[in-house]
Amino acid sequence: MNELKNIIYNCRKATFLIEKKQLTVLTLREKVELRIHLTGCSICRLFQKQSIGINRMVHELFHSAQHKELKLDENYKKKLQERIEEQLDKN
Amino acid sequence: MSSQKNQETPPTDTAITDPHHWVQNHADYLYSYAITRINEEDQARDLVQETFLAALERLDKFEGRSSERTWLTSILKNKIIDVYRKNSSGLGKKMVNLTVEEQDQDFFDPYDGHWKKSHRPEPFGIEDHDPLMNKELNSILKKCMQKLPALWLSVFTMKHIDDETTDLICAELKVTPSNFWVIIHRAKLNLRACLQKNWN
Numbered sequence: 001m002n003e004l005k006n007i008i009y010n011c012r013k014a015t016f017l018i019e020k021k022q023l024t025v026l027t028l029r030e031k032v033e034l035r036i037h038l039t040g041c042s043i044c045r046l047f048q049k050q051s052i053g054i055n056r057m058v059h060e061l062f063h064s065a066q067h068k069e070l071k072l073d074e075n076y077k078k079k080l081q082e083r084i085e086e087q088l089d090k091n
Numbered sequence: 092m093s094s095q096k097n098q099e100t101p102p103t104d105t106a107i108t109d110p111h112h113w114v115q116n117h118a119d120y121l122y123s124y125a126i127t128r129i130n131e132e133d134q135a136r137d138l139v140q141e142t143f144l145a146a147l148e149r150l151d152k153f154e155g156r157s158s159e160r161t162w163l164t165s166i167l168k169n170k171i172i173d174v175y176r177k178n179s180s181g182l183g184k185k186m187v188n189l190t191v192e193e194q195d196q197d198f199f200d201p202y203d204g205h206w207k208k209s210h211r212p213e214p215f216g217i218e219d220h221d222p223l224m225n226k227e228l229n230s231i232l233k234k235c236m237q238k239l240p241a242l243w244l245s246v247f248t249m250k251h252i253d254d255e256t257t258d259l260i261c262a263e264l265k266v267t268p269s270n271f272w273v274i275i276h277r278a279k280l281n282l283r284a285c286l287q288k289n290w291n
Contacts, residue, residue: 010203010204010205011199011204011205011206012198012199012204013204015276015279015280016272016276019272019275019276019279020272020275020276023250023257023275024257043206043211043212044206046212046213046214046218047212047283049217049218050212050215050217050218050283050286050287051279051283053217053218054217054279054282054283054286055251057217057228057232058232058236058251058252059251059252061229061232061233062127062128062252070119070122070123070126071119071122072118072119072122072136072139073136076136077114077115077118080114080118080139080140080143081111081113081114081115083140083143083144084110084111084113084114084143084144084147085111087144087147088110088111088147
């Protein structure tokens with residue numbers, strides 16, 4: 001009971017579990033602890049919302065950047081292909 | 092590997108993968124892949140070159156089970172992990188050896204684990220609706236990520252962007268599973284605080 005009480009009032013532990021929960025499955029105990037904490041702690045509820053939002057933003061940022069396809073300098077590409085041809089000739 | 096001096100008729104393995112068109116077909120893609128993860132133009136370019144050269148050396152290993160692009164990307168991926176490893180072998184590692192309590196002290200009260208008043212999250216616009224991903228927000232997010240210690244950023248990127256398994260990340264970057272979770276937690280606390288501070 002003491003440990004349970006610990007998490008109920010412990011935002012450090014709660015935010016840790018919030019992060020863990022987004023990447024893996026929490027144990028039953030962890031789930032219960034987190035739920036109890038969040039019921040009573042509006043700051044950690046806010047943290048959770050923001051954390052989920054940040055993950056989405058990060059994801060979107062990187063995957064949309066990938067779609068945009070930044071271009072490599074044409075000159076560099078030309079030299080690169082020449083380099084490859086050289087290597088092919090060697091073999 | 093392939094035959095010599097027989098440039099007219101390509102050897103069988105290049106029938107599946109065609110190095111003569113690698114740059115044309117994949118260089119931009121690989122470059123974008125690298126630059127989003129490394130954030131350093133020259134280094135990203137070098138990695139693309141190294142990827143092609145490494146691929147040439149193991150042309151015989153390409154079995155056509157995956158597409159040419161997937162194969163090249165997996166080579167690049169390993170090179171990026173090497174960079175992560177190099178970048179994070181210094182300062183970042185030391186910081187992770189601190190106990191959890193020490194590390195989070197600036198966010199939480201060391202006695203009861205409550206948010207310190209000065210570090211409490213406050214709404215800043217990403218709570219209920221997805222914010223419009225505009226240029227400004229993108230650049231703040233990137234800047235905040237770059238502020239993380241190298242090892243944390245590597246762990247964070249591999250997990251959140253590349254969806255790598257925890258086991259693989261721990262093995263590649265030589266962190267223990269418990270440190271892994273400490274880093275994930277700590278990275279997010281810092282990233283969130285940085286966004287709150289710099290946005291608006």
